[in-house]
Amino acid sequence: MTSQNPSTSPFDELRQQRRQQVDEALDHALPPADAPPLTGSYVAEHEVIVYDGTDWTPQPATDQLAVVPREDSLDVSFVLLHTNAHICEWHGTMGREGDEWVSREVLEYVGERPECAMTLHVSADSLTLGDPGAVCRRAYCGARGTIDGIGFARTTRTADVSWRDGLR
Numbered sequence: 004m005t006s007q008n009p010s011t012s013p014f015d016e017l018r019q020q021r022r023q024q025v026d027e028a029l030d031h032a033l034p035p036a037d038a039p040p041l042t043g044s045y046v047a048e049h050e051v052i053v054y055d056g057t058d059w060t061p062q063p064a065t066d067q068l069a070v071v072p073r074e075d076s077l078d079v080s081f082v083l084l085h086t087n088a089h090i091c092e093w094h095g096t097m098g099r100e101g102d103e104w105v106s107r108e109v110l111e112y113v114g115e116r117p118e119c120a121m122t123l124h125v126s127a128d129s130l131t132l133g134d135p136g137a138v139c140r141r142a143y144c145g146a147r148g149t150i151d152g153i154g155f156a157r158t159t160r161t162a163d164v165s166w167r168d169g170l171r
Contacts, residue, residue: 041077043162044069045130045155053087062088068130068155069164070123077104079123080167081132083153089145094167097123103133110142117141121150130155 047066052059064084071078076096083091097104104123109116119142122133134140134150144150 040160040162041125042071042164043160044164044166045157046159047153047155051084051086051088066153066155067166068132069167070130071164075099077123079104079106079121081153083132083144083148083150085145085149086147089147091140091144091148091150093121093139093143093150095121097121110138113141128157130157 045068047068049064049066050061051064053062054060066083067081069078069080073096076098078095079097080094081092085091095106095108097106099105102124104125106119106121108119110119117136117138119139120133120135121139122135124131124133131152131154132150133152137149137151140148140150
């Protein structure tokens with residue numbers, strides 16, 4: 004993968020390409036007439052590039068999101084795959100704040116003790132993760148991982164959430 008713009012790395016180009024792929028998939032995903040139940044697992048298929056010792060090689064990858072509603076909260080887990088197989092992984096409980104679901108925690112082990120506000124925006128056709136200021140990624144992602152803006156089409160939902168411990 005060669006960068007056309009010297010100030011843009013192949014990783015920036017791949018991130019932009021991935022966001023476009025996710026946006027296109029979400030734009031073309033037609034929700035059923037009745038919104039499906041929220042409980043379930045969702046997937047997003049995409050490519051990552053992995054360095055094999057000689058070259059950067061595209062590899063298929065699948066991001067996973069599991070959601071289980073409780074009385075006034077959601078149990079949420081995700082595993083996201085990124086460049087060179089760097090992973091973001093998180094499990095927690097989110098409460099409702101306005102039109103989003105949010106989990107807040109102070110990252111005590113990070114020097115300035117920033118607040119991680121992991122969000123999930125649910126619409127009729129998609130679920131989108133948020134990480135304002137990229138604070139949460141510092142705790143839950145490898146060096147090339149990101150959380151903010153990763154989306155899942157609701158049409159990918161399956162009822163089985165057993166892949167995540169604690170959500171059964």
